[in-house]
Amino acid sequence: MEKFIERLLEEDIKFEKDVNNGLSDINIFDALNIETKENYHSKFIAYLIDINKDHYQKNFAKVFLEKLGKSLVNTKFENLNIEDIKSVETEACIKDNRRIDILITLSDKRYIIIENKIYAKDQKNQLKDYINFVRKNIKNIKDCYKNILTIYLHQDECASPSDYSLGNFTIKTNLIKDKNENNVSYYLKMDYIWIKEWIDECIKIYEEKSTKDQKFILDIQNIIFTLNQYKSILQWYMTDEYTQRDDVLEFIFQNNIKMQNLKNAMILYRYNKNKSELKNLNEENYKKAKDIIQHKWSNICEYIIEEFFDSFEHKEIKIGDITFIGNKIEENRVNHGVFIFYPIDYKNESIYPCIYIYFKKNTMILLV
Numbered sequence: 001m002e003k004f005i006e007r008l009l010e011e012d013i014k015f016e017k018d019v020n021n022g023l024s025d026i027n028i029f030d031a032l033n034i035e036t037k038e039n040y041h042s043k044f045i046a047y048l049i050d051i052n053k054d055h056y057q058k059n060f061a062k063v064f065l066e067k068l069g070k071s072l073v074n075t076k077f078e079n080l081n082i083e084d085i086k087s088v089e090t091e092a093c094i095k096d097n098r099r100i101d102i103l104i105t106l107s108d109k110r111y112i113i114i115e116n117k118i119y120a121k122d123q124k125n126q127l128k129d130y131i132n133f134v135r136k137n138i139k140n141i142k143d144c145y146k147n148i149l150t151i152y153l154h155q156d157e158c159a160s161p162s163d164y165s166l167g168n169f170t171i172k173t174n175l176i177k178d179k180n181e182n183n184v185s186y187y188l189k190m191d192y193i194w195i196k197e198w199i200d201e202c203i204k205i206y207e208e209k210s211t212k213d214q215k216f217i218l219d220i221q222n223i224i225f226t227l228n229q230y231k232s233i234l235q236w237y238m239t240d241e242y243t244q245r246d247d248v249l250e251f252i253f254q255n256n257i258k259m260q261n262l263k264n265a266m267i268l269y270r271y272n273k274n275k276s277e278l279k280n281l282n283e284e285n286y287k288k289a290k291d292i293i294q295h296k297w298s299n300i301c302e303y304i305i306e307e308f309f310d311s312f313e314h315k316e317i318k319i320g321d322i323t324f325i326g327n328k329i330e331e332n333r334v335n336h337g338v339f340i341f342y343p344i345d346y347k348n349e350s351i352y353p354c355i356y357i358y359f360k361k362n363t364m365i366l367l368v
Contacts, residue, residue, distance in 0.1 A: 001277045004264040005289040007251060012292050015247040029233045042101040042116045043090050044230060045195065048202075049104065050088035057223070058082050063201045067194075073174070075186050076110055077149050083107070094133040098126070101153075109138045110147045113185075115161070117154045121327055127152075128167035131176065131185050148185040150176060157191040164347070196234045203227050248292060249299055265300060268293045309339045309357075316344060324355070 034040040047053050048060035061082045069078040084107045092103035102114035111134045115127060131150060138144040152161050160171065168179040176185040203224055210220045252261045267277055268290050278286060293300075312326035324341040339357045346352030 001264055001267070002281060004261065005268075005281065005285055008248065008289050008292060009285060011247040011251045012288075018247070025232075027229055027232055029229060038101065038116050038118045039091065041118065042114070045114075045116075046088045046090045046102045049085070049102075051082055051085060055223070059205050060202055061085060063205070064198055067198050067201070068188075071188060071190075071194075072149075072186070075149065075174075076108075076146050077106075077112070077186070080106065084110075094129060096129075098123075098129055098133075100130050100133075103134075108147070109141060110149075111137075112149045112151060114151045114153055114190075117152070117159070122162040122165035124164055125167040126165040127161050127176075128165070128169050131169070135184065143183075145175075145183040145185050149188060150185045151188045151190050153190045153192075153195070155192050157193060159191075160189065192234050196231060199227050199231045199234065203231070246296075246299075248296055249303075252296075252300065253303060262300070262304065265293050269297055312339070312341075317341070 029040075047055070049064055051058050051061050065080040065082065065084075069080060072078050085104065086107060087105045089103045089105075090101065092100040094100065100113055101116040102112075104112040104114070106112065113127075113130050113134060115130065127150060131148060134148050135144060138147050141147060152159075166176070169184060170177050171187055174187055175183050176187045178184050206220050206223050206227070210217060210224065213220065252258070252265060254261065264277075267275060271278060273279060273281070273283070273286055309326070315326055317324050317326065319341075323344045325344050325347065326339065326341050340354040341357075342352045342354035
């Protein structure tokens with residue numbers, strides 16, 4: 001415990017020094033609590049692609065289409081230009097209050113469907129209904145599947161649409177087929193690394209502009225700032241790129257000593273100096289360390305809860321005679337701290353009994 005407190009105080013001094021020198025994770029998306037809400041991500045992505053929005057910029061769409069073309073082979077979507085974009089909709093309503101996250105309408109009756117998934121669970125026949133909705137608009141076109149591109153955007157680079165979402169459709173490489181093996185759409189899996197790379201390319205363009213054009217330098221700087229703000233949020237979904245910038249938390253969550261550190265933090269938070277592990281500590285150091293842990297406690301709790309439920313994600317567990325599956329969801333696209341366990345027998349149903357757990361920082365509510 002003594003060594004833990006010594007290191008804790010060292011890291012706190014280091015962190016405070018960095019903060020005084022300007023370290024900050026200030027972010028407008030985080031401040032508005034929209035960083036994990038899929039519909040806001042969809043709206044921002046669509047906002048950039050839509051050349052008619054008041055950002056007045058065509059480069060966002062141009063770079064997006066160029067990058068998209070490089071991701072495809074032998075389709076009608078490889079050599080698109082910004083003049084091909086007719087409209088960009090978010091939450092495009094189809095039937096039964098179903099909504100396509102992003103629907104891009106192109107020239108020559110071509111359509112791009114983007115289904116954006118961060119934490120929300122796939123819905124029954126979701127992609128199937130989206131594709132069929134678009135197909136009705138082009139049913140008189142020969143080989144109409146060539147006019148539809150379905151993009152599944154997911155934070156997990158290995159994730160694919162579930163059978164539940166596809167209905168009786170299947171994915172074969174870059175094509176989606178119906179139950180009779182007829183092609184119904186082109187398919188592309190996209191992740192947030194792809195989106196970040198697109199944003200990076202856009203930032204580079206405007207950084208170069210900022211060195212050449214001083215007339216609108218403030219506007220250009222505002223573009224760069226906004227894109228960088230969004231980019232920092234994207235990095236939260238990329239484990240390899242995200243780094244903890246709080247020295248204290250980084251120390252506590254250090255892999256090789258994490259469990260012992262968390263145990264020590266728990267003791268400091270819960271007990272006074274009468275606890276055996278704390279009796280012989282320097283009084284001043286004990287008080288400072290306790291204050292640090294109390295200040296960071298909500299972050300520590302959030303980390304523990306998230307890691308705990310991540311270990312159950314998509315795993316089967318047996319409770320009595322019933323096998324349950326764990327799934328993190330985003331209730332009404334509002335809160336990422338929601339986890340459910342539901343019986344595996346209901347895997348392909350839209351209504352099912354479940355154990356519902358709401359958690360955020362140091363709050364947890366269990367509903368059955």
